[in-house]
Amino acid sequence: MIDMHIHAVHPQLPGVKPMTDLYDGPVESLVAALNEQMTRSGTRVLLGMGHLNGQGVDPLGIASTLRIARMLPGLHAIGIADPTRTDTDHLQRVDAQLQTGSVIALKGYLGYVYHGPESAGYRPYFELAAKHDVPFIFHTGDNWSRVAKVKYAHPLAIDEVAVDHPNVKIVMAHFGNPWCMDAAEVMYKNDNVWADVCAILVGDANHFAKITASGYLQRTVERVRHAIELTERPDRFLYGTDWPLSPMDVYPGFVRQLFDDAHHSAVFEDNAKSLFKLSSAAEPNAAPVPVRIKVSGTS
Numbered sequence: 001m002i003d004m005h006i007h008a009v010h011p012q013l014p015g016v017k018p019m020t021d022l023y024d025g026p027v028e029s030l031v032a033a034l035n036e037q038m039t040r041s042g043t044r045v046l047l048g049m050g051h052l053n054g055q056g057v058d059p060l061g062i063a064s065t066l067r068i069a070r071m072l073p074g075l076h077a078i079g080i081a082d083p084t085r086t087d088t089d090h091l092q093r094v095d096a097q098l099q100t101g102s103v104i105a106l107k108g109y110l111g112y113v114y115h116g117p118e119s120a121g122y123r124p125y126f127e128l129a130a131k132h133d134v135p136f137i138f139h140t141g142d143n144w145s146r147v148a149k150v151k152y153a154h155p156l157a158i159d160e161v162a163v164d165h166p167n168v169k170i171v172m173a174h175f176g177n178p179w180c181m182d183a184a185e186v187m188y189k190n191d192n193v194w195a196d197v198c199a200i201l202v203g204d205a206n207h208f209a210k211i212t213a214s215g216y217l218q219r220t221v222e223r224v225r226h227a228i229e230l231t232e233r234p235d236r237f238l239y240g241t242d243w244p245l246s247p248m249d250v251y252p253g254f255v256r257q258l259f260d261d262a263h264h265s266a267v268f269e270d271n272a273k274s275l276f277k278l279s280s281a282a283e284p285n286a287a288p289v290p291v292r293i294k295v296s297g298t299s
């Protein structure tokens with residue numbers, strides 16, 4: 001299984017508090033926790049988001065993720081594209097960091113940063129993504145911060161940049177949730193747009209048990225499945241947990257219900273493998289471990 005959306009380090013987004021105490025503790029504890037999550041869920045590859053405000057030779061904010069990766073085989077780093085930093089010096093350092101081959105994708109934080117995808121500030125990053133042939137991920141949909149402005153994160157805005165930059169592979173994180181139908185149309189219409197399905201629901205095992213019992217999980221499955229069907233592109237959906245927001249051994253149970261069995265290996269592994277060119281890192285035939293969501297009160 002490939003989890004293409006986790007946070008091994010604090011993303012340092014305006015208004016977002018650290019999602020786990022592990023970020024402030026010894027790195028060994030964080031590595032042990034991630035290792036345990038991977039083992040329990042059968043996840044072998046993780047793509048970890050960097051942080052904003054990367055400095056010096058680390059303009060994309062991935063050095064801390066790469067330090068963890070040295071202790072955690074299977075972890076790769078995603079660099080953060082900041083549309084407010086487009087001076088030549090910064091962009092040259094971004095180009096150099098991409099040149100090292102240690103950046104598996106770029107990501108823009110729509111809504112947390114007050115720039116839409118069509119902002120001129122993202123243009124040089126699209127050019128660099130095309131030059132180095134790495135996908136460009138945008139946060140889309142609900143923002144987890146009171147100071148974020150969600151109008152910048154609506155998935156419909158992705159259409160404009162998908163059309164204007166046909167040589168860039170764009171991933172809409174969170175499938176634009178709750179505007180999944182809008183995200184679906186953008187995917188249906190454009191050949192260069194993917195989506196991940198992480199953090200559509202968020203919480204620990206108890207929370208998932210609670211929303212399963214209340215029927216909310218099932219209603220969410222139906223709402224999101226409807227949009228997924230509209231795209232007609234099961235080959236362009238990607239699995240992720242947004243860990244630490246959801247446990248790696250719980251979230252797959254929800255995602256399995258979003259897709260027909262025939263598409264599980266594509267969504268949990270193959271789509272990410274080809275999009276992020278992970279062939280050497282991910283072995284074939286790693287079927288997701290089926291996890292039953294426990295309903296409280298039953299064993």
Ligand SMILES: [Zn+2]
Binds near residue numbers: 005006007049242
């Ligand atoms: Zn995330």
